[in-house]
Amino acid sequence: MALQEQTVFPRPIELKNVSIKDDYWSPYVKLVRDTVIPYQWEALNDRVADAEPSHAIRNFRIAAGIEEGAFGGFFFQDTDLYKWLEAVGYALAAAPDADLERVADEAISLVAAAQQADGYLNTYFTVAEPGKRWTNLTDCHELYSAGHLIEAAVAYAGATGKKALLDVACRLADHIDATFGDRPGQIRGYDGHQEIELALVKLYEATGERRYLDLAGFFIDERGRQPSFFHQEWEARGRTSAWTPGVVQKTPPSLSYHQADKPVREQEVATGHAVRAMYMYAAMADLAVRSGDDSLLAACRRLWDNTVRKQMYVNGSIGSTHHGEAFTFDYDLPNDTNYSETCASIGLIMFAQRMLQNEVKGEYGDVLERALYNTVTAGMATDGKHFFYVNPMEVWPAASEGNPGKHHVKAVRQKWYGCACCPPNVARLLSSLGHYAFSAGEGTLYSHLHIGAEAKLTIAGRQVGVRMASGLPWAGQVGLTLAEAAGSGDFTLAVRVPAWSAHTSFTLNGEPATPEIRDGYAYLRRDWQAGDVFGMTLDMRPRRIYAAAEVRANAGRVALQRGPLVYCLEEADNGAPLAALAIRAGSELREVAGEGRLAGAILIETEGLRLEEPANAGGALYRSEPPTRTPSRIVAVPYTLWGNREPGEMQVWVREEP
Amino acid sequence: MALQEQTVFPRPIELKNVSIKDDYWSPYVKLVRDTVIPYQWEALNDRVADAEPSHAIRNFRIAAGIEEGAFGGFFFQDTDLYKWLEAVGYALAAAPDADLERVADEAISLVAAAQQADGYLNTYFTVAEPGKRWTNLTDCHELYSAGHLIEAAVAYAGATGKKALLDVACRLADHIDATFGDRPGQIRGYDGHQEIELALVKLYEATGERRYLDLAGFFIDERGRQPSFFHQEWEARGRTSAWTPGVVQKTPPSLSYHQADKPVREQEVATGHAVRAMYMYAAMADLAVRSGDDSLLAACRRLWDNTVRKQMYVNGSIGSTHHGEAFTFDYDLPNDTNYSETCASIGLIMFAQRMLQNEVKGEYGDVLERALYNTVTAGMATDGKHFFYVNPMEVWPAASEGNPGKHHVKAVRQKWYGCACCPPNVARLLSSLGHYAFSAGEGTLYSHLHIGAEAKLTIAGRQVGVRMASGLPWAGQVGLTLAEAAGSGDFTLAVRVPAWSAHTSFTLNGEPATPEIRDGYAYLRRDWQAGDVFGMTLDMRPRRIYAAAEVRANAGRVALQRGPLVYCLEEADNGAPLAALAIRAGSELREVAGEGRLAGAILIETEGLRLEEPANAGGALYRSEPPTRTPSRIVAVPYTLWGNREPGEMQVWVREEP
Structure with a gap:
């Protein structure tokens, strides 16, 4: 099969063409496949003893008319299933599994059955408040849920070639496209929890439908315009919040909490809910690279700098306070009360990945690595069944119990949460590691994370197979071998040189080499042939x-x-x-x-x-x-x-x- | 005038007989008299610009039928006025002030006019919820408010000899005595915020009515009995809280927060709202010394030890968390998020004062001094018009603004609070310093704080006038002079030797003396004569x-x-x-x-x-x-x-x- 060359900007290599084979990471990948995904399926079906029920599958069954009952869980409970399906998609891309695929297909049928005739899909509003669609985007996250459906659909279609879920996603996206916009009768608004934006970019990539990219741009461009959509919506629903029904509020929703206090291109500082901020920044970077919009890229750079140079913990986590799971202010990094949500670090990883598509700089890879190796994996116990939301820098178990300001700091990983965003988020990230480890474009293959893997791609018109071998994180030897390299012609291999390595040496086929070091990456361009090995030795001294x-x-x-x-x-x-x-x-x-x-x-x-x-x-x-x-x-x-x-x-x- | 000797246990000297004359403290006393009391009168009348209105006087006018309008402020807003009247009482005891007394008498007439025919008095329930008296003691603090009225009445009668407010207080106390108890038709309960208990002991002392002491004992003895009164009350009102009207709660009020999780004699650890705990412990100590109840004294000692040896900040403040203004657990003393409310230290001072009536030990005086010299005075700006509720151990102003977990930590003292407990509490404490500085009984005059003052008392049958001179807190010379000493016969002078003084020396009439040192006090017994001077020099090295x-x-x-x-x-x-x-x-x-x-x-x-x-x-x-x-x-x-x-x-x- 001739692979499609990815040009214009460096893109991740398709998951189907990357196989993780790494002493450190393969056990995680296996853990997700063998334990986390099956365990989460049990959780979605409310079959995990002593854990809070998910309600997710049951809600879909009720929405589909298969079961009687009341909606359970949060407004956005559907995303539990969507994130699981996305992880399954990635897992199936790495290796077929007929049993798993059959279970997933059944779940997808259930999702399709819950979709309304006009394309609308959200079990909360279908079951619990049928007349209230799109009336409280601030709190109820319908677009956020739609975004996770889209991400799942793209992943599943990419892995299996099956379009059923993608069709559901497109019908929903079309419905959203008709509902939102600046034309008369449309809602000129956006979601309280960003996610739809980056999802629509993925849907555009998967379908080629420019409308979806434009809709993502609409949501980003609208955000923060005055008068505020969130405040108008709040007035329209009688100054209430879905979180405290019946209570008339004195103050409207915080705009900075929702990254909506000013247009995104004017934002200077990371504020508010950390996960939402990261998902938005990732979408902004997605749009910047595809549109060439310099003002958007400039905003991305500013928000990146503020995040990682002023508000990031040393473990690559963000969100200094549990009040709103949010950023606080520059250099405020308390160790014993931080939130540092696992999902926020996953969002930071997504943001970094998108920035690496805009410009290849070591800092993006360094931060991506820091968040992945420390916070994301810390978020999951080695049994794959216990998870941290919060990743503290300091724990005194007695204080976690006895001081209300530290109740969010858990000393022990929990089985499952009612708001189960983190576990499936870890699963979908770890099962798509290949998307973060490598990228390729403009005649260059990049290794960002140096994770042991085999990959196939077309580069400079040549079909190439590479094999990455890595001792990380325990040993500093990294080797990129050209396993196959049809034809001839120059192209470039580029490996990130981590900032933590005080002394780094390089080899080409065992001989010392002097690659060009630029912005934290080592570049070696030549007419690579099968059997060539580009080696790097990192300084692993503590x-x-x-x-x-x-x-x-x-x-x-x-x-x-x-x-x-x-x-x-x-x-x-x-x-x-x-x-x-x-x-x-x-x-x-x-x-x-x-x-x-x-x-x-x-x-x-x-x-x-x-x-x-x-x-x-x-x-x-x-x-x-x-x-x-x-x-x-x-x-x-x-x-x-x-x-x-x-x-x-x-x-x-x-x-x-x- | 022959003074009544105070026997049985050491009691404070009547305020009328103590005159503070101290380089350090007299300016505070003057500040309270000349600035704080007039300023607070303006605040009670809602005449302080840019400050939250008190509503207090207006509520009384509405309740008395003089003015039309709606109740404003908290359920317990009446106490703003009561605490002010108490401070005025103390100020008038120290020095007459016809103008101030006239203003106070007018306020007292207003209070009397607001009292209901059956003795009930509380402007919230009279104005806002006439049918709901005594239905939510957990939240609404009717007994707490009554307690502050009683304290004011006792103070005002003691200073002026006028009984008008005392009559109001007795009518209310009689109404309460008829309403609460274990007889059929009575409410077998107690208040969410302790205060009535210690107030009733004062009313007993002022009137000699044993019923009031017994009623204080009833409230203390009932507290923490199972089944819980607070839970029964919560069920009876439909599982709601007055703080979130209309919301049916899932969990009942916390009993440990209200020091009601077990009978007081079984309590081991200071828990819950720190001010309430202190007021209760003070009342327990009041009852222990008057009843000789060893189990109650043992509980007081345990709760004292836990408070000051495990949960007290070095500035004599308590309450490690702003969540519920509460204790957390042993040794949990975070510096940047503590609550350390000014009122809680005032409560600790009250507790210490009562323990010194049970047993004269240096630790009680040491803690009293620590809280007074550090937290209480820090709570008020040197202008007498700005106050701290919270007394932090560490302040980063940017974090007070930018980190929601530290919003309670103010970098600048505030003008007036909607819940204005601290400013009037500081005023009533500083205007009654004499009650804390000295006590006398069983042939001994104690100086606990070594505050410059003149005092008159009868001791061992002799009329004595003493003059305390003190360089504290700047210099370590302390001298207790017998200014007058009619007749002859042995009695004892006892001065606390602060634990912070590493080397302390004593003199009698300028010559070295070797008083008996026992439990942190230096005792010298002799046939004291006018002109005798008992001196002490403390080690003031930092x-x-x-x-x-x-x-x-x-x-x-x-x-x-x-x-x-x-x-x-x-x-x-x-x-x-x-x-x-x-x-x-x-x-x-x-x-x-x-x-x-x-x-x-x-x-x-x-x-x-x-x-x-x-x-x-x-x-x-x-x-x-x-x-x-x-x-x-x-x-x-x-x-x-x-x-x-x-x-x-x-x-x-x-x-x-x-």
């Missing part, structure tokens, strides 16, 4: 990380990182309270092998000290005698593996003493 | 304070204290971010004179260092280069004076480096 002085929370503190992995201290290794520990400045950071549940991981061991109460303190709450400083061995474990042993304290940023 | 290792928030941190005053760093002296600063362990703590708005205060200066970003950091959010450590002079100011200059950062607990 290193210290310090935060900017403006970050009050981290003054006098240090974090540890090795390769892409951020480390943390756990009570299991270091005792409690962790706050009593300090790392000695300049102490040697030694690598030690993890054991038990951490077998296979490299831990970091170093010299530190423990503050202890003087003998005469007598248990006083306050005293004049200074603490004693006792030398103490300190052990740090990869953050992504925290919370897989006995529950206890955890801390990323550790005090450092000279 | 000292370091360290918190117990269990307090995670203060690991590696130090606080500074000098005499009774806790210190803090302010941006005005040290620049921002304060988090970049550390004090050198073992550095000399030098005293320097305050200037400008801090003139008259002693500041502390010491050597420290400032973490600065290395030259090559380039503004990165995260970097590998360690910060540089630049020597830096550090200046600390008394916490009580913070926030009286330009708004900026503030920090009590400062990093310490070896």
Whole structure:
């Protein structure tokens, strides 16, 4: 099969043509396929004991007229199923599975059956409030739900070639296109939770229908215009919120919370709900690369810079407060009350991926890697059945229980949530890793993440097969082998050189090479032939990380990182309270092998000290005698593996003493 | 006039017989009299520009039928006026003021006019919900309001001898006594906000009516019995809360929040709303000393220990979270999100005062002093017109604005609050300082706070006049002079020896003396004669304070204290971010004179260092280069004076480096 060359800008390689084969990532991919997807199917059918019910399948059955009953769950509960179907699509692209496909096809029939004659599809409004369609976009997220349906449909069609769900999605998108717009009788508005925008770009790519791209542009361009759509809608429905029925509100919805306080091209700072912000920025980047709209790209760059240079945690997570799961302000990065939702890091990854289509710069890949290796994988337990929404930088389990301001900080991963956005989001990301690892276009094949894989593509008119081998995250050897390379002619291989690697060396077929280093990527252009190997060796020595002085929370503190992995201290290794520990400045950071549940991981061991109460303190709450400083061995474990042993304290940023 | 000797247990000296004459405290007393009381009268009449209206006087006028209109403010808005009247009572006890007394008498007439024929008095239920009396004690605080009326009445009668308000209070108390109890037809319940209990003890003392003491005991004994009164009441009103009208709640009111999860004698740990807890503990101590109930005293001791040894901030404040203005759990003392309400420290002072009636121990006086000198006075600006509810240990003004979890932490004192509990509470405490400074009984005169004053009392059958002179909080000389001492016969003078004084010396008439030191008090018994002087010199050297290792928030941190005053760093002296600063362990703590708005205060200066970003950091959010450590002079100011200059950062607990 002749592959279609992807030109104009670097695009991800089609999932069907990428096969992940990686010591570190393949177990995750397998976990998603063998455990997460089946487990979530059980959850969607309310068959997980002791977990909050999803209601999702049941809602569709009721909407389809197959079952009697009342709607259950949130307004946007349908997305549980859509995200699962999207993950299934990606999984099937990687490897066929007739049983799984049959289950999915049945679910798709159910979705189709729940669609209304005019294309409308949303079980909440069909079952619970039939007359209230499109009257509360601020709260009820109908377009958000539609977006997830579209993403699922595109993924499933791409994997299986089956169009049933894509047809449902197009009918819904057509209905939306007719309903929304600036023509008389149309709703000139947009959703409270962005998602439809990036989904419509995918639908455009899958169908070639320019209308869908234009509709995405409409939603982005409308957003933030005055007078505010959200405020008009609020007035029209009697100043109420769907979250507090019957209560007349004194203040209208916050516009900055919804990234709607000003037109997107004028936005300077990441505000509001972090996931919604990221989904919007990703769509903006999608539109910028396809439209060549410089003002949109400039806004993307500003919002990117603000996000990752002022408001991002060292684990690649965002959202400093659980109040609205939101950004707060520059350099406000408290460690013990952060939200850092798993989904927000997935959104940041999507944004980074789109920015890499606009311009290939190392920072995008660095952040993508940071969020993926630390927050996203930390969001899921190694059993694939327990999940974190919140990814704290510091945990004191007693405070999670006993201080209401920290109730959102869980010390133990949970089985399933009523608002189950994170687990299926992790599943769909991990089953589409290939979309993030590589891209190709304009005669260049990029490796962004250096994940072991085999890929096929057409580049510079040549059909090429490459094999990426990688020791990451434990070892720094990376090798990109040309497994097949029909014909001849120059093209470029480009590998990201992570900013964390202090010294990086390159080889071509085993000999030292000097690729061009530009914006954090190493480029080597030549007439690549089968058997050629482009190698890179990264500096994996553990290193210290310090935060900017403006970050009050981290003054006098240090974090540890090795390769892409951020480390943390756990009570299991270091005792409690962790706050009593300090790392000695300049102490040697030694690598030690993890054991038990951490077998296979490299831990970091170093010299530190423990503050202890003087003998005469007598248990006083306050005293004049200074603490004693006792030398103490300190052990740090990869953050992504925290919370897989006995529950206890955890801390990323550790005090450092000279 | 022959003064009545106070026997059985040490009681405060009547306010009329104590005259505060103190370089430090007299200006506060004068500020309350000349500024706070008149300002609050304006506030009660809704005449303070740009401040939230109180509605208090207007509500009484409406309830009395003098004015038409709707009730305004909270259910317990009456207490604004009652607390003001109480403060006026204390002020008039200290010095007559015909104009003020006339204004107060008019207000009292208004209160009397609003009282119902059966003795009931509460403007909310009279004006807004006439049929709903006593149906929601959990939320609406009718008994709390009644308690503040009683306290005002006792104070006003004690100062002026006028009984009009006391008669109103007795009629209301009689009505309550008839309404509540365990006889058929009575309500077997208690209030959501404790206050009536300690007020009824005062009413018993003022009237000699044993019924009032018994009614206080009933409320204390009933509290926490199962089945829960609050839950029964909640069911009876249809599972609603007065705070969210029309909403049927899923969960009943929290019992631990209301200190009603178990009978008070079984309570081990301070829980729930901190002010309510303190008012209850004070009443329990009141009842314990009058009843000799050992199980009640044991509970008081346990709850005291838990409060001050596990849950108290170093400034004598309590309430670790703004969620419910409440306690959290042992050793959870976050510095940047604490509530530490001014009123809660006033409640702690009341509790300490009552414990000193049960047993004279230094810890009670130490805590009383800590809360008074630090939190209570910090709660009011030096102009007497701006107030803090919340007394933070750390302020980053940008976070107070930009992080919703810190919105309660104000960087600037506010003019007046809709729920204006703190300003009048500060006023009534500062105008009754004499009640806390001294007590006498069983042949001993105690000085708890060493506040300059003249007092008259009868002790061991002798009429005595004493004059306390004190350099506190700036200088450590304290002298108790017998100004008059009719007749002869032994009695004891006892002065608290503050735990913060590392070396304390004593004199009798200028010669070294060796009083008996017992439980933190120095006792000297003799046949005191006019002209005798008992002197004490306290160690005023600045000292370091360290918190117990269990307090995670203060690991590696130090606080500074000098005499009774806790210190803090302010941006005005040290620049921002304060988090970049550390004090050198073992550095000399030098005293320097305050200037400008801090003139008259002693500041502390010491050597420290400032973490600065290395030259090559380039503004990165995260970097590998360690910060540089630049020597830096550090200046600390008394916490009580913070926030009286330009708004900026503030920090009590400062990093310490070896």
